[in-house]
Amino acid sequence: MTAPTPAGPAEALGAALTAEFAAIWAYGPIGVRLTGAARKAARDAEAAHRRRRDSLVVQLSTGGASVPPDRAGYTLPFPVTDRASALRLAVEVEERTAAFWRAAVAATTGADRDRALAALVDYAVRATRWRRTAGISPLTVPFPGRPA
């Protein structure tokens, strides 16, 4: 995932779809390093990304827009070797995916914007929960999804 760039609705939603593909992929290595409630939270988060991926594929293909393909693998920003690095990556995945939906908010209107905002809010809250699980302080950032 690279930084989201402003574009038309189809481009922004296509970019959000690539972010969802990468997020789903990343939860593979995250999940295997977690146990108990944290592993369940990872499964729930992955399911949320899969739901949005599926809706985007349907929406983009029925709208006649090009649907970006998933890749066989993605480069992680840092190696995931234990619980602590898995939790840090989970925070990172949620924040980065949130950034693509934030860009989609600006590029869309009406129901599409409502859905994009709901995704941004959902992932920002998940990032906060992951920080709490990881013991990272502060739990929040001032502008979720805004490029640093």
Add this chain to the structure above:
Amino acid sequence: MLRAGVILALGGAAAPLSGCDPFDRDDGPAPEPDPLAPLLDEALRLAAAHAAAAAAHPALADRLTPIAEAHRAHAAELARVTGMPLPSASTPASAAAPATNPDATLAALRERERGGRDAATTACAAAPAERAALLASIAAARATHLEALK
């Protein structure tokens, strides 16, 4: 108070007169307030509420201080995009005293964040594209505050 305002208005009008429309009379109707004005006021009230709660409950300060700072950052961004002045940092009289019980204080802050999140969500839906992303981040931030106050 009134005199200072009049002097400021005259001073402001005197300098950049060259680019003005000659028919743009200053006795016309006052400009409509920016639709984001209530959101800016709310951000400042939320910042004050968190700061007051942190002062009353030092054990909560680590959690509440970053949230108060986030609300001030939101107010600064809203002032920037709207061109509205940011009031100087003083505690508004409207800031109610925090409850003596920490749990009740947190519950009251959660209630305010919930209302703030909903207001920012509504504003985002109605906003032009260039303001929508900022309002989306503010709505999301308030939702994360709600989570952090649990």
